[in-house]
Amino acid sequence: MASIRSSTLLPQCTSCIRRLTRQNLEAWGPQQTRSISKKAKEAERNITVQLLKDVPRFGRAGSYVPLNPSLMRNRWFPARVANYVPATQMKQLKAQEVDMGRDFTFGVRLNLEEAEEEEDDFMSQSKHYVRPIEIDVLSAERSMELLNAFVPPTIDFYRQRIEQEKESRERLGASGAADILTAAAMGIKAKAPTDAIYGSVSTADLVSTIRGALAHNDEAARVILNEADVKFVSGHEEGDASRVKQLGTFKVEIRLPGAEEPLVRNIRIRAKESEA
Incomplete structure (x- = not known):
């Protein structure tokens, strides 16, 4: 009897089932989901x-x-x-x-008027911090001491000698006066010196060689040397102390700004074929 009575209480049509289901959902209310922040x-x-x-x-x-x-x-x-x-x-x-x-x-x-909260913490501030470049410049006296220690007394350079033109054979039957007139008419140039070289040895070449010698020491590599700090004392052409265009041994002065005394070194320019 109980099973028959319970079955009679259940809704029999589809509309009743929908109404009963809607009532149950409204009784439970909307289901909320909680998300973690x-x-x-x-x-x-x-x-x-x-x-x-x-x-x-x-x-x-x-x-x-x-x-x-x-x-x-x-x-x-x-x-x-x-x-x-x-x-x-x-x-x-x-x-x-x-x-x-x-x-x-x-x-x-904190300020008395207003307390502004910073967004970045201690480590985030250091993340955006850019450390400035620190250059420990050597004094002029110390730089001259390092130059004196690492630059040898004589620096060798090798250049190609200019070959001299062979004298033309004397023409038979021609007089000396005729030869002079002929040479003047043809505008023959004066012969180059026997020790002339192709190109030259400049202060830029010297500075590059000295920098290479200083690069083998950490402290000496910090020496700042420019072309204006170097000049030839002998062997250069008049009015141009920045280069030498002949073979031989010449003197050069190295003086850094602020240094009291210059450093004197010998520059030896040798013929390239004698390098061996």
Whole structure:
């Protein structure tokens, strides 16, 4: 009888079933889903570390603060800003109810009129910091000492000698006066000196060679030497002390700005075929 009575109470038509189902759904109400915020997810991933230095917006050295594991692994731990907390020590800290929260007000200077909260933390500020280039310039006296130590007394250069033209055979039956008139008429140029070379040895060549000698020492490589600091004392043409165009041994002066005395060295230009 109970089964028959219960079956009679159930709705028999489709419209009744729809109405009953709608009433049940309205009674339950709309179902809500709760999403975890980004800050909550970050808080779950954070680990507790012990600060080794005072860090603004985090805390003093020795305090325990939560931190992102990737930030700890890549930046804070290599920079010795914080240290990891072992699991056994973590249990003791929790048992002792030690405060392991972050102090957002530590190291922050608040204005009386308005307190502006900075978005970047201590390590993000250092991320955008560009360290200026520091150049430790040597003094003129120290630079001259290094030049004197690393530049040899004589610097050799090799250049090709200009070959002299062979004298033309004397013409038979021609007088000396006729030869002079003929040479003047043809505009024959004066012969080049026997020690003339192709090209020249310039102060730029000398500076390049000296820089190569200084490059073998870390301190000497910092010496700043320009072409204006070098000049030939002998062997150069009048009015141009920046180059020599002949074979031989000549003197050159090296004087840096601020130096009292110049450094004198010998420049020896040798024929290229005698290099062997």
